[in-house]
Amino acid sequence: MSVDPLAVSNVGFWPATGMIAAIILASTAGEVLTAKAMKTVGDLDEIRAKSGLKGAIKAVVTRPMLFAGIGFLALAFFALLFALNHLDLSLVAPASASLTLITNSIAAKIFLHENVDRRRWTAAVFVCVGVYFLAH
Amino acid sequence: MASHTLTARQYSILALVALCAPLGDTCLSRGMSALPPLSIAHPATLIAAVFTPWIAVGIALLIGFFASYLTALSWADLTFVLPATAFGNVIVALFARFWLHESISWQRWLGIALITIGVGFVANGPALTERPAADGSKPAPEEAA
Numbered sequence: 712m713s714v715d716p717l718a719v720s721n722v723g724f725w726p727a728t729g730m731i732a733a734i735i736l737a738s739t740a741g742e743v744l745t746a747k748a749m750k751t752v753g754d755l756d757e758i759r760a761k762s763g764l765k766g767a768i769k770a771v772v773t774r775p776m777l778f779a780g781i782g783f784l785a786l787a788f789f790a791l792l793f794a795l796n797h798l799d800l801s802l803v804a805p806a807s808a809s810l811t812l813i814t815n816s817i818a819a820k821i822f823l824h825e826n827v828d829r830r831r832w833t834a835a836v837f838v839c840v841g842v843y844f845l846a847h
Numbered sequence: 848m849a850s851h852t853l854t855a856r857q858y859s860i861l862a863l864v865a866l867c868a869p870l871g872d873t874c875l876s877r878g879m880s881a882l883p884p885l886s887i888a889h890p891a892t893l894i895a896a897v898f899t900p901w902i903a904v905g906i907a908l909l910i911g912f913f914a915s916y917l918t919a920l921s922w923a924d925l926t927f928v929l930p931a932t933a934f935g936n937v938i939v940a941l942f943a944r945f946w947l948h949e950s951i952s953w954q955r956w957l958g959i960a961l962i963t964i965g966v967g968f969v970a971n972g973p974a975l976t977e978r979p980a981a982d983g984s985k986p987a988p989e990e991a992a
Binding site for chain 1: 857925926927928929933937940957959961964965969971972
């Protein structure tokens, strides 16, 4: 018989939800900022073909937005560590990994103006549920 | 709308994205579990852990993942690259099943099937959102600020 992991954790429902939400928000902000930074760089393969590896590295490390993205990804990592200190891994890992896919799709549509059509929404939902089952 | 198709080289970058992250995590997990319990009171032991073989390989694989991930994001949408990242979990699960002979529950088989179908959906579509270019020839990446 399955037991609700939130019910057996030491913290209540809302603190647990808050911890998972913090991971998801920081992770989504990090992914979107990183993606935005890389879109402003342009095709890295073409840059490397023209300017070599040094030129490609220089093109990447001169983007402040990339470091903002990495900062948020680091924040998401520490939020994950904090949550693991209070909640079960079997709750935190699948919940954060799968829900991040959905929030990233929403954020990519709003902030990156990506064409998130029916095909990509279907894929996001399938992968979200799949990651939940695989990680649980 | 024309589809933005990928070259063989770009598919190989996506394969690196999918493989390096879960393999790197696995190496780190194996390396860390072989160590005695670490304490924040002795940070030097944590630094020494970085130079143990499994953890060093894990860090190298995660650096490889991040480099491939940034490269992929430079020519593909975030909503195209992320499912590829998730597909790495499927590869590791199948690796555990057929090479390490670990048992996989029906829930995990269901997860594998759902992720595979989801990645199939995305892979059949364009990799990059079309944007109007100045000469109208091809999608232009956004200009640097």
